[in-house]
Amino acid sequence: MIMYDYTMKQKKVDMLSRSELIRMAADDIKLCNLCSARLDAACPVPGKGNCEARVVILGRNPGAQENKLIEPFVGPAGKKLDEFLNIIELSRQDVYITNLVKCYTKNNREPQYDEIKTCRFLLDLEISIIRPSLIIGLGEEACDSMVYCSSSSSRQKFFIVENKDIEIEYLFTPTRHPSAALRNGRFNNEFLDDARWIKSFLNEANNNIPHHDLLTNILT
Numbered sequence: 001m002i003m004y005d006y007t008m009k010q011k012k013v014d015m016l017s018r019s020e021l022i023r024m025a026a027d028d029i030k031l032c033n034l035c036s037a038r039l040d041a042a043c044p045v046p047g048k049g050n051c052e053a054r055v056v057i058l059g060r061n062p063g064a065q066e067n068k069l070i071e072p073f074v075g076p077a078g079k080k081l082d083e084f085l086n087i088i089e090l091s092r093q094d095v096y097i098t099n100l101v102k103c104y105t106k107n108n109r110e111p112q113y114d115e116i117k118t119c120r121f122l123l124d125l126e127i128s129i130i131r132p133s134l135i136i137g138l139g140e141e142a143c144d145s146m147v148y149c150s151s152s153s154s155r156q157k158f159f160i161v162e163n164k165d166i167e168i169e170y171l172f173t174p175t176r177h178p179s180a181a182l183r184n185g186r187f188n189n190e191f192l193d194d195a196r197w198i199k200s201f202l203n204e205a206n207n208n209i210p211h212h213d214l215l216t217n218i219l220t
């Protein structure tokens with residue numbers, strides 16, 4: 001694995017283009033074998049999307065289809081995610097889509113605490129390159145790991161996250177995982193309601209609201 005500086009500062013981002021950095025990061029992620037989750041996976045799955053994105057979509061870990069195609073959210077959950085993005089009026093080309101844990105786990109078992117902890121530096125690497133203004137967390141594990149909250153009880157809230165390790169501040173908002181939305185009608189309604197809420201919040205970003213600058217960044 002290439003051991004370049006994972007706590008990359010803006011100066012280094014300026015020296016190499018974001019697209020070069022994200023490509024290097026994807027190459028590194030694919031070579032990773034630092035934890036037990038790798039035993040079940042064909043290959044770790046790096047994030048994909050716009051390296052200049054203001055919005056990052058964060059899931060838990062790849063499913064069987066994603067493991068096969070080495071791409072995030074390409075199965076049925078990916079189609080549901082497209083519906084969510086459509087409501088926010090963003091396409092996959094506008095956002096960066098990634099996972100908390102980069103490896104598929106057999107039978108979609110929940111990643112263990114030490115796997116989530118070990119893999120976190122790879123997510124931080126992606127975030128340090130993309131420098132998003134908003135991260136939308138899908139499902140309990142992604143939300144719990146990022147802001148110690150539940151995606152069910154903390155819906156329709158923005159959290160201000162200061163990630164001191166990579167010196168980046170961003171907004172975080174939790175919602176249901178698209179797989180849960182596919183399984184359960186109530187979760188589906190909540191998932192799509194959350195998309196409408198995010199859209200209306202972004203539409204009001206020019207009003208006098210806290211962290212106006214971060215939200216404005218999402219829109220520009």
Ligand code: SF4
Pocket residue numbers: 029032033034035036037038044101102103115118119122
């Ligand atoms: S889950 Fe993350 S840390 Fe573990 S092997 Fe896969 S990429 Fe590496």
